[in-house]
Amino acid sequence: MEYVVIALVLLGVLVLGGLGLVVPRLRRRPELPPPPAPPTPVETAPAPVEVEPEAVPTAPELEVPEPTAGRLVRLRARLSRSQSVLGKGLLGLLSRDRLDDDVWDEVEESLITADVGVEATREIVERLRERTRVLGTRSPDELRALLTEELVAALEPELDRSLKSDGKPTIALVVGVNGSGKTTTCGKIARVLVADGRTVLLGAADTFRAAAADQLATWAGRVGAEVVRGPEGADPASVAFDAVRRGIETGVDTVLVDTAGRLQNKVGLMDELGKVKRVVEKQQPVDETLLVLDATTGQNGLEQARVFTEVVDVTGVVLTKLDGTAKGGIVIAVQRKLGIPVKLVGLGEGPDDLAPFEPRQFVDALLGTDA
Secondary structure (H helix, E strand, O other): OHHHHHHHHHHHHHHHHHHHHHHHHHHOOOOOOOOOOOOOOOOOOOOOOOOOOOOOOOOOOOOOOOOOOOHHHHOHHHHHHHHHHHHHHHHHHHOOOOOOHHHHHHHHHHHHHOOOOHHHHHHHHHHHHHHHHHHOOOOHHHHHHHHHHHHHHHOOOOOOOOOOOOOOOEEEEEEEOOOOOHHHHHHHHHHHHHHOOOOEEEEEEOOOOOOHHHHHHHHHHHHOOEEEEOOOOOOHHHHHHHHHHHHHHHOOOEEEEEEOOOOOOOHHHHHHHHHHHHHHOOOOOOOEEEEEEEHHHOOHHHHHHHHHHHHOOOOEEEEEOHHHOOOOOHHHHHHHHHOOOEEEEEOOOOOOOEEEOOHHHHHHHHHOOOO
């Protein structure tokens, strides 16, 4: 009996063990196939990188200044203010039926108002009175011709108005008071010289004004001229000296030195101008000294000019802003008082609005005579 019990127990253990093996297998999910391996990347050569070529700086295009011949004729309309006083005004007076003392007084007043100057005015009026009386001139054309002759004679056409070119290089100083447009005029003079076929080097000796050297460099760059400059506040005489030395080395035709603007009543600054001239002449004599005067200052400009002539040998006057005044007679007054010819006149703000002064063309413009 004991054997039977033992057998049953063993049988039960075997049954339970078999079930323990079968049931987990039935519950186990079928295994999924492993995922495919990712494709092996194929190495490719990197795409070529396009490199933009570096921009090569190009030289600025040089300007070609307008010819100087006939500039005054082209710009004659800019003299309209002076034309109203000296031209139409005088012709209107002289065309009256009767030329009595009152009329001649008005003629004299018109000339003085136009800044011709008292002495020159009296000479012109006396000659006009005499010639109209003797010749019996009455027609408008005859009066115009007579007035033209007298005004041209008062402008002393025999004076030499050319810009000197004796040396190699020619040394020219540009002087003037503050506010006369000196540095701008210096740049325009360079254009006049280039238009006449000369090579130019500019000296920026106006070291008292921060923007002066940059302003001059801009003007020079337009026509391909070299500029010699120093640091701000440098000794003007030293800069002028270096400019002349450089001009001699390069063999340019003209060295144009822009000096510092100054008031004529500042003794120290005027002495400095004399120093610039002395230092420059250690290398080569100064051939030309151009005084820049503002035409709108009228008779006050004569006092400025007189003081400058005591310090340096002024050889010519550049009269700026002549288009902005009715006092075109200042040309006559400057020449009469100083014995110095007006060589150039400014008739606008354009780069080529600086014209060589020609007395006959100037008078024709004032009187509205066809050129």
